[in-house]
Amino acid sequence: MKNDTKNAPIGVFDSGIGGLTVAKELIKTLPGEDIIYLGDTARVPYGTKSGRTVIAYSRSNTEFLISKGIKLLVVACNTASSVSIPSLKAEFDIPVLGVIEPGAKKAVEVTHKNKIGVIGTPSTINSGAYTKAIENLNPDIEVISKPCPLFVPLADEGWVEGEIVERVAEEYLNPIKNSGIDVLVLGCTHYPLLKNTIQKIVGEEITLVDSAQETASQIKQILVNKDLLNDSKTSSERNFYLTDVSDTFISVAGRFLGEKIDKIEMVDIVGTTAQPSL
Amino acid sequence: MKNDTKNAPIGVFDSGIGGLTVAKELIKTLPGEDIIYLGDTARVPYGTKSGRTVIAYSRSNTEFLISKGIKLLVVACNTASSVSIPSLKAEFDIPVLGVIEPGAKKAVEVTHKNKIGVIGTPSTINSGAYTKAIENLNPDIEVISKPCPLFVPLADEGWVEGEIVERVAEEYLNPIKNSGIDVLVLGCTHYPLLKNTIQKIVGEEITLVDSAQETASQIKQILVNKDLLNDSKTSSERNFYLTDVSDTFISVAGRFLGEKIDKIEMVDIVGTTAQPSL
Numbered sequence: 001m002k003n004d005t006k007n008a009p010i011g012v013f014d015s016g017i018g019g020l021t022v023a024k025e026l027i028k029t030l031p032g033e034d035i036i037y038l039g040d041t042a043r044v045p046y047g048t049k050s051g052r053t054v055i056a057y058s059r060s061n062t063e064f065l066i067s068k069g070i071k072l073l074v075v076a077c078n079t080a081s082s083v084s085i086p087s088l089k090a091e092f093d094i095p096v097l098g099v100i101e102p103g104a105k106k107a108v109e110v111t112h113k114n115k116i117g118v119i120g121t122p123s124t125i126n127s128g129a130y131t132k133a134i135e136n137l138n139p140d141i142e143v144i145s146k147p148c149p150l151f152v153p154l155a156d157e158g159w160v161e162g163e164i165v166e167r168v169a170e171e172y173l174n175p176i177k178n179s180g181i182d183v184l185v186l187g188c189t190h191y192p193l194l195k196n197t198i199q200k201i202v203g204e205e206i207t208l209v210d211s212a213q214e215t216a217s218q219i220k221q222i223l224v225n226k227d228l229l230n231d232s233k234t235s236s237e238r239n240f241y242l243t244d245v246s247d248t249f250i251s252v253a254g255r256f257l258g259e260k261i262d263k264i265e266m267v268d269i270v271g272t273t274a275q276p277s278l
Numbered sequence: 279m280k281n282d283t284k285n286a287p288i289g290v291f292d293s294g295i296g297g298l299t300v301a302k303e304l305i306k307t308l309p310g311e312d313i314i315y316l317g318d319t320a321r322v323p324y325g326t327k328s329g330r331t332v333i334a335y336s337r338s339n340t341e342f343l344i345s346k347g348i349k350l351l352v353v354a355c356n357t358a359s360s361v362s363i364p365s366l367k368a369e370f371d372i373p374v375l376g377v378i379e380p381g382a383k384k385a386v387e388v389t390h391k392n393k394i395g396v397i398g399t400p401s402t403i404n405s406g407a408y409t410k411a412i413e414n415l416n417p418d419i420e421v422i423s424k425p426c427p428l429f430v431p432l433a434d435e436g437w438v439e440g441e442i443v444e445r446v447a448e449e450y451l452n453p454i455k456n457s458g459i460d461v462l463v464l465g466c467t468h469y470p471l472l473k474n475t476i477q478k479i480v481g482e483e484i485t486l487v488d489s490a491q492e493t494a495s496q497i498k499q500i501l502v503n504k505d506l507l508n509d510s511k512t513s514s515e516r517n518f519y520l521t522d523v524s525d526t527f528i529s530v531a532g533r534f535l536g537e538k539i540d541k542i543e544m545v546d547i548v549g550t551t552a553q554p555s556l
Binding site for chain 2: 041042043044048049050053123126149150152153154156157159163164167168171244245246247249270
């Protein structure tokens with residue numbers, strides 16, 4: 001029974017394809033684990049929607065992944081992590097990890113000035129989730145946060161370097177850069193794609209914390225602690241599901257994962273309106 | 279009975295708040311008509327989703343508006359217009375008008391060079407709906423189209439003038455500008471907000487066609503022809519429904535409509551996942 005659980009896959013969901021940056025780090029950190037990824041592309045983005053709606057979507061995503069027999073759930077979406085983790089933990093009987101806590105923990109370890117910057121989608125920033133997580137760890141730390149809504153469409157468009165993205169980054173980051181922070185948390189799964197540009201604009205003296213990397217390390221720790229590491233093999237299976245499949249998603253997905261995706265399956269968990277008539 | 283129908287409201291739906299630019303033109307052109315607006319903000323945007331999914335969403339939006347007793351349906355979303363009009367016309371027993379046909383008709387009237395440019399979301403452009411509509415009217419006209427995915431988030435962010443949006447507009451529009459067109463169709467309800475910038479980049483010699491304005495004129499014509507004009511009063515009632523209400527939508531909505539919105543009601547037609555547990 002224990003072996004069955006050890007061999008079970010890790011479930012990862014995101015509002016879309018951004019969470020593939022978390023899947024990428026998971027694959028690097030835990031090459032022997034099977035992964036099932038669900039991108040809720042029919043309802044993307046979550047970042048501008050209400051907490052109530054995001055929680056409802058997170059629950060249906062989790063139900064789908066649980067039906068696939070996962071041993072651990074990663075909420076690889078900052079927006080969903082910031083509002084839905086408590087209700088998912090209460091409702092489902094497997095370990096649940098979001099991306100906020102690992103990012104916050106790393107930032108607290110790294111800061112010397114006790115002044116941390118956080119960037120993310122409007123809904124992640126408005127939720128105050130990073131601020132709360134950081135203050136829980138160390139109430140003496142000051143958190144300065146800033147929503148950067150154009151970073152996601154820029155990453156989707158593939159405009160991750162060059163004049164346009166640099167001008168946008170300056171507009172968003174100049175105020176936060178000059179506020180005395182020494183650490184900046186990339187609080188959105190899309191932002192690792194803009195890492196070089198963000199680093200260029202804020203300067204080398206500010207350390208960037210990538211929540212995706214920190215989440216992967218923390219998952220490894222959880223699996224070790226619970227004796228759930230899949231030690232039976234060295235190669236692994238990866239399955240990718242989307243709730244809506246369009247050319248845009250498929251062409252962008254490979255860039256986010258950092259490797260070619262052979263097969264994406266479409267799954268209809270949205271079920272809102274039965275079958276369309278065409 | 280006829281009077282009842284005359285007094286009935288016009289129904290307008292969009293994937294989000296962009297369709298408010300169409301509602302704005304409707305209010306200007308038909309000040310005596312009641313309007314019910316539904317923005318499907320829980321599932322916005324449609325522009326990057328598959329045709330199958332957009333048709334399913336359009337049907338549930340239409341069912342909601344029909345339940346409110348509308349006399350005419352306006353699909354104020356280019357993406358939904360480009361894929362779902364035939365199935366909505368087949369299924370529902372009221373006049374249905376999209377935004378593609380009116381925009382295409384005006385562009386064909388205005389062009390002298392028989393060379394028309396069309397800009398829109400990736401899914402509107404990939405659907406080829408404007409190209410087909412224009413070619414149906416005059417097969418000798420050449421259509422040059424270009425998706426501009428960053429224009430929607432720029433309009434939502436309120437960055438409609440200045441260096442950043444101009445650089446983005448140059449990136450998208452310079453190739454189309456130099457292709458010999460004399461008319462450019464703004465094939466997305468968000469784009470009228472960027473009209474000044476777009477005009478500046480393409481130059482005064484290219485005429486912009488605003489689908490929202492053309493749609494309002496054509497609706498007036500339909501109501502006159504069918505003797506459905508509400509001639510019983512001069513002031514009118516406007517009701518705004520969203521499928522998800524977040525601060526972002528409310529703050530941006532007024533800018534799109536061009537007047538203050540007193541009250542927005544939330545309606546749960548998405549129903550995908552029953553009730554959230556929080």
